[in-house]
Amino acid sequence: MRRHFTPPVLSGRAAVVTGGGSGLGRAFALALVDAGARVWIVGRRSLALEETASLRSGQMHTFVGDVADTGAMESLAATVSAATGGELSVLVNNAGVLGPRAPLTDYPQAEFEEVFRVNVFGVSIVTRALLPLLRKAAPGSTIVSLSSGVGRMGRAQWGAYAGSKFAVEGLTQVWADELRDAGVAVHALNPGATRTAMRAEAKPDEDPLTLPAPADIVPSLLYLLSAEASGPERTGQSVDARDFMEAG
Numbered sequence: 001m002r003r004h005f006t007p008p009v010l011s012g013r014a015a016v017v018t019g020g021g022s023g024l025g026r027a028f029a030l031a032l033v034d035a036g037a038r039v040w041i042v043g044r045r046s047l048a049l050e051e052t053a054s055l056r057s058g059q060m061h062t063f064v065g066d067v068a069d070t071g072a073m074e075s076l077a078a079t080v081s082a083a084t085g086g087e088l089s090v091l092v093n094n095a096g097v098l099g100p101r102a103p104l105t106d107y108p109q110a111e112f113e114e115v116f117r118v119n120v121f122g123v124s125i126v127t128r129a130l131l132p133l134l135r136k137a138a139p140g141s142t143i144v145s146l147s148s149g150v151g152r153m154g155r156a157q158w159g160a161y162a163g164s165k166f167a168v169e170g171l172t173q174v175w176a177d178e179l180r181d182a183g184v185a186v187h188a189l190n191p192g193a194t195r196t197a198m199r200a201e202a203k204p205d206e207d208p209l210t211l212p213a214p215a216d217i218v219p220s221l222l223y224l225l226s227a228e229a230s231g232p233e234r235t236g237q238s239v240d241a242r243d244f245m246e247a248g
Contacts, residue, residue, distance in 0.1 A: 010032060010225070015040070025041065038084070042065060068122040115159075127143060148191075151164075
C-alpha cells in the first residue's frame, strides 16, 4: 500500500542533484523544479546535463564535474553559495557507477577502486563540500543518498557495487546521528530495479518495460523531503521506493 504524505513545497529553496543528466537523476531534478526549487544538476557529461536543463529552461543549472574531485565539488559549493546567499535545502547523492558483474575473487582491482571512488568517496566529498550550506538552511534541509537492495543483503556477482552501497547505508547512519541536532535530515533511498541504463547494463537480458520508470521513483524522494520525514526522531531512514507506488 502506498504511504501517504504531504508533498514538500520547495519554492525559493535550492537543491543539488548529482548524476542529474539522465535516468533517476533527471527525474529527480525535474520533480524538484516542479516543486518550486532552484536546481543544480551535476555530472561529467555536459551534453546530458544540458539536455536535462533544457526541459526546464531557466529553472535548472548545470555543473560539469566529478563528484570524487574535491576541488570541483568545492567549486560547486562556491557556485551555489554565491547564487543562493549561502543556503542549500536539498542534496540528492545520485551519481554512481555499476562496475563489472563478476565474482569478488576475479574482480579487477582498478574497477573495484573506481566503483568505491565514485559511489562512496563521491558521496562523502559532495556532502562535506555542501554541508555548510545545508547547515545554514536548517532546520528542514535534507540529504538523500541512493542505495540499493544489494547494499542491505549482498548477492553473488554484484561485487564492488554491493559493497559500495553497504558503505552508503553506513555513511547515512553516521551523518544522520552527527547532524541530528543541527536540523539536517539524512536518509537513504533504495529505488529497486528501475528502467535505467545502469539496470540494462547489469541485466541485459531483462525486459525494461517490466520495470518502473524513473518518474515512478519520484514519490519516495518527495516523501523524504516532506514534513513527515523531517525532525530529529525521523532522520536516518532507509526507505524502499516500492512502498510509495500505487498498488496495482
